[in-house]
Amino acid sequence: MPIGKPWWRGTVVSGSTASVLSALVAYLLSARENRAPTASINAVSHWLHGSAAYAVDRPSLRHTLPGFVIHHASSLLWGALYQVLLRSAVDREARVDRPPARGRPSPADRWTTAAVVTAIGAFTDLRLVPPRLSPGFEHRLSKPGVALVYLAFACGLALAPQRHGRARAKRR
Secondary structure (H helix, E strand, C coil), rough: CCCCCHHHHHHHHHHHHHHHHHHHHHHHHHHHHCCCCCCHHHHHHHHHHHHHHCCCCCCCCCCCHHHHHHHHHHHHHHHHHHHHHHHHHHHHHHHHHHCCHHHHHHHHHHHHHHHHHHHHHHHHHHHCCCCCCCCCCHHCCCHHHHHHHHHHHHHHHCCCCCCHHHHHHCCC
C-alpha cells in the first residue's frame, strides 16, 4: 500500500474516531465506577507523572490533557496499522475472485480488520509493553470496563468514514 494523502487521511480519521469513542466510554465508565469521570484518562498520564497519576480524580491540565494526548497519539498509531491491513484486505480481494466496488472495503473487511487491530493493541498494551508504557486506565476501571473501552475502540475504527474508492474514482 503506497503511503500518500488517502492513507494519511484514513489514519487520522480512523485513529481519531477510535480515540474519541474509546475515551468517551472510558469517561462514562470512570464516572460510574469511580465517581470521577476523568480519572481513567488522568491515569494515562502515568507515562509522564508515574504511578501518582492513578490517584488523580479531578480534571487538570497536568494530567487530563497529557492523558488524552497520549491516548490519541497511540490511537493514531493503531489507526495506521488498521489502514495498512484494511488496504491489504481490499487488494487481496481484488486479486482473488471479485473486485471490490471501486476499491472500497466491505463491512466485513472493516469489522474484521478493526477486531484484529484492537486485539493486537489490547494484547500489546496490557501484556507486552512494560508497565510504564501501559495505557494506565486499567488501574481505574474494572476488567469488564477495560474490555468495553477496547470494544469502543474497535467500533471507532470500523465506523470511521473511509474514502478509498471515492479518491480513486475522482482521478479517472
